Structures are given as C-alpha cells and as structure tokens.
Amino acid sequence: MCCAGVICPAPGYCVSGAAAAAACPDGEFSPFDGGRGPQDCRPCFAGLYCMGAPSGGPSGASSGAPSGAFSGGPSRSLPGAPWGPPASALLGAPPGAPGGGRRGAPGGPQRASGGGSQDGGAPKTPVVGPCQAGYYCPEGSSSKGDTSLRAPPGSFAPEGSPWPQFCRPGTYTSAAAAAECLLCPAGFYCDEAGMSLTPVSGAAAPKACRVGMYCPEGSVFHKNCPPGTINAFPNGETLGDCLPCPSGFFCQYEETNGPTGRCKAGYHCATRSTSMAPQEIDSFGNGPCPAGSYCPEGTASPVACPAGTFQPSLRAAEKADCLPCLAGWYCEYEGLTKPTAECSPGYYCEEGQQQQQQQQQQKQQPQQQQQQQQQQQQQQQRVDFIVLKVYFSCRLKNIMV
Structure with missing residues (x-):
C-alpha cells in the first residue's frame, strides 16, 4: 500500500491503497509523477512507441504531445512541430527543486517502486523508444515497427x-x-515529389532521359544536349553522351538526336557546326570556304584548287569556280589565290599553264633558239622551191601541148 510522502513514478499510476505502481495500457503512459489512475494515462507521443512501461517514460525525439498532456516549460523537437513535454515531466523534478531530490534520497519524497501491474500479474518490462527507421509511429503507437x-x-x-x-x-x-531517399539514378530524372521504382497509386517512377538529352545522378529535370551536338540514344547520363555534330553536317537546335542537315555549298562544317552557312571561322574550324579552295555541299574540309588555277574569292562552291591561270602567267601550286608569277623573258605561258611544265618544254638557250629558227626558215625555203618547180613544170607541159 502506497504511503504518505511516496510519489508514484511516471509513466505508471497508483490507485488508492495500491502496493506498487500500475502500468498504463500498451500505447499509453503517464507523462508525470503522481498519477492516480488510468485517467492520468495519455497516448504515447507521435514518433515513439510505448509498451506498458511502469518504470520509465518515452525517450527519443518527440514531435508533439497529445491534447491535455503536460505543457509547462516546453521544449522543441522537430522544427515546426507542436510543443513536447519538459524533461521534468518524464524524469521528475531536478535535485534541489521543491519536492525534488534523487530517487530514494533521505529527506525527500520517495517514489513508489515500479513494476506492478493493474491486474496483479507479473510486472511488465519497460519498452519505450523511438520508432524504427523505415516505419512511422502515430500518437498512441505500441510497436516500433x-x-x-x-x-x-x-x-x-x-x-x-x-x-x-x-x-x-x-x-x-x-x-x-525506406529510411532515406536515394538520388535519382543517372539516365533518369525525378521531377515530382514521392517517386519510386515500385510506384503505388499517386506515385510515379523516375522518368527515362529521352534522346537528345542527358540526366546526371540526382536530376530534377532533364538537360538538353546543346546546339552543335546530338544524342541518338535514351538514358544519357552526362554531357559526354552528347556527341559532336558529324563532319559535313550542322546541328542547329538543342535536344536533337541527329543532324539538322548538310553544310551549304561554299561553306565547310568540320564538327559541332550550328549553322548550315557559318559566316566566320569558329573554334571548331567551321566557316566560309577560304580563297584558293572550293566547297561542295556537305564539305567537311575545303578542297584546294588544282595547280594551273587560282581562286581569289571566298565561298567558291565547285571546282569550276577555280579560275584558269592567266595567259603570260603560271600557277605552280594547288590552292593559289593568285598566279605564282609572270612568265620570264624568252618563255611563253598559255592559259592554265603550270611553271613545271613551262620549264620542261620552253626553257632553252638563246643560241639554240636562233639555230632552230634558222633551220625552220631553211626548211620553209626548200618547200617553197619545190612547189614553184612543180608549178612551172606543169605550165611548160601545157604550153607544149
């Protein structure tokens, strides 16, 4: 039987005449010392579980107290959560406080021994603590999982x-x-709250990155492959999955799985071109066809005009745009923007002439040239003499007849 001056310990209660504290039902506890009956039991705080504990109150994080629970000297738990009970409500008054003192300390009120049960059976083992990770415990829970x-x-x-x-x-x-959430896997994006690989009603699965996109780990939204690149396969994970636009083509837009089209004639598209007709040479080598070259449609690299021709202008589209070397000049190399040089005295250069050919066919000493001219004149004189001789012979025959 409880005696005067003995405090009934929380989280149990002591009815009048009881020899020991009685345990509250599973899912409940008495939040303060001095409980007098079942009416003093309260539902276990949310986030905790209580299994008939006469010798200790709930422990661990609390997100709120039930209606009517002790609320003096509040302490916070989770941000924005309701007020929880003070430590004194669970552990008793601190030493030196009115009515305080250590349990069993001389001169202070004594706590009734715990361990009794309301039905007089064996004492219940206190099992009180935080809810197991992966599970949740609403107010009044009696199981941790x-x-x-x-x-x-x-x-x-x-x-x-x-x-x-x-x-x-x-x-x-x-x-x-799950005790915690995982980062959205690479190649997918999770643009909603509450996504799962095992979706239930109202929950969506991570979404696969489409072609023309890439999604690093933890993506909320997909990222588009930038202009000048393509990605023909789904589930791209990094920017490296966006491949450079192929040579001879241009990729004008973002989020594409293939080239926009072929490079325009008069221009060359080396790689990563975003325009069919790049007007200036960029860092990737795309631009207008340079002088001395020509660029048909779909050109990756300019084609040099052949030797014997030159091209002084930009944006030549075909081989016919390469101009023949001027008469009296020679064009020795390919890719020229102007003739190499004028023919030297004593030489001649026909239209489209290359210097190497000129040197092999026309380069002779002045004395040799003079002798050759004399020989040609002598041959011509012989021919003229023979023609005259034949002519006069025919006339003479006619007269005699």
Whole structure:
C-alpha cells in the first residue's frame, strides 16, 4: 500500500491503497509523477512507441504531445512541430527543486517502486523508444515497427518518425520502408515529389532521359544536349553522351538526336557546326570556304584548287569556280589565290599553264633558239622551191601541148 510522502513514478499510476505502481495500457503512459489512475494515462507521443512501461517514460525525439498532456516549460523537437513535454515531466523534478531530490534520497519524497501491474500479474518490462527507421509511429503507437505503418513507396521515415515524408524531387525510393531517399539514378530524372521504382497509386517512377538529352545522378529535370551536338540514344547520363555534330553536317537546335542537315555549298562544317552557312571561322574550324579552295555541299574540309588555277574569292562552291591561270602567267601550286608569277623573258605561258611544265618544254638557250629558227626558215625555203618547180613544170607541159 502506497504511503504518505511516496510519489508514484511516471509513466505508471497508483490507485488508492495500491502496493506498487500500475502500468498504463500498451500505447499509453503517464507523462508525470503522481498519477492516480488510468485517467492520468495519455497516448504515447507521435514518433515513439510505448509498451506498458511502469518504470520509465518515452525517450527519443518527440514531435508533439497529445491534447491535455503536460505543457509547462516546453521544449522543441522537430522544427515546426507542436510543443513536447519538459524533461521534468518524464524524469521528475531536478535535485534541489521543491519536492525534488534523487530517487530514494533521505529527506525527500520517495517514489513508489515500479513494476506492478493493474491486474496483479507479473510486472511488465519497460519498452519505450523511438520508432524504427523505415516505419512511422502515430500518437498512441505500441510497436516500433508495425508492418502496417511502413513508409510507403516514394516516402521515407528516419528513426523516430511520427509520419512518413515524401521524397523530394531529384530523389526516389526503390521499395517501401525506406529510411532515406536515394538520388535519382543517372539516365533518369525525378521531377515530382514521392517517386519510386515500385510506384503505388499517386506515385510515379523516375522518368527515362529521352534522346537528345542527358540526366546526371540526382536530376530534377532533364538537360538538353546543346546546339552543335546530338544524342541518338535514351538514358544519357552526362554531357559526354552528347556527341559532336558529324563532319559535313550542322546541328542547329538543342535536344536533337541527329543532324539538322548538310553544310551549304561554299561553306565547310568540320564538327559541332550550328549553322548550315557559318559566316566566320569558329573554334571548331567551321566557316566560309577560304580563297584558293572550293566547297561542295556537305564539305567537311575545303578542297584546294588544282595547280594551273587560282581562286581569289571566298565561298567558291565547285571546282569550276577555280579560275584558269592567266595567259603570260603560271600557277605552280594547288590552292593559289593568285598566279605564282609572270612568265620570264624568252618563255611563253598559255592559259592554265603550270611553271613545271613551262620549264620542261620552253626553257632553252638563246643560241639554240636562233639555230632552230634558222633551220625552220631553211626548211620553209626548200618547200617553197619545190612547189614553184612543180608549178612551172606543169605550165611548160601545157604550153607544149
């Protein structure tokens, strides 16, 4: 039988005439010392579980107290959560406080011994603590991991959770009862809260990155491959999966899985070209066809005009745009923007002449040239003499006849 001056310990209660404290029912506890009956039992705080504990109150994080619970000297738990009970409500008054003192200390009020039960049976073992990670414990919970209270797919519940929380965008869960969310896998994006690989009603699965895109790990939204690149395959993970636009083509827009078209005649597209007719040479070597060259449609690199021709202008589109070397000049090399030089005295250069050919056919000493001219004149004189001789012979025959 409880005696005067003996305090009934929390979280049990002591009815009049009881020899020991009685335990509150599972899922309840008495939040303060001096409980007088079942009416002083309160539902276990959300985030905790209570299994008939006569010798200790709930411990761990609390997200709120039930209606009517002790509220003096409040202490905060989770940000934005309701006020929880003070430590003194669970542990008794601190030493030196009115009515305080250590349990069993001489001169202070004594606490009744715990361990009794209301029905007079064996004492209940105190089992009180935070809810198991992956599960949530609403107010009045008596189990730390009730299978019916698992965090559903798309949500998570750290230890001591009063309720599950949706995974934020950019994260997901692979199954139920998750203690934390995982980063959205590379090649996918998670643009909604509460996404899961095992979706239930109202929960979506991570979305695959489409062609023309890439999605690093933890992506909330997909990233488009920039202009000048393409990605022909889904589930791209990094910018490196966006391949350079192929040579001879241009890729004008972002988020494409193939080239926009072929490079225009008069221009060359080396790689990563964003225009069919790049007007200036860029860092990737794309630009207008340079002088001395020509560029048909789809040209990756300019084609040099052949020797014996030259091209002084930009944007030549075909070989016919290469101009023949001027008469009296020679064009020795390919890719010339102007003739190499004028023919030297004593030489002649026909239209389209190359110097190498000129040197092989026309280069002779002046004396040799004079002798050759004399020989040609002598031959011509012989021919003329023979012609005259034949002519006069015919006339003479006619006269005699």
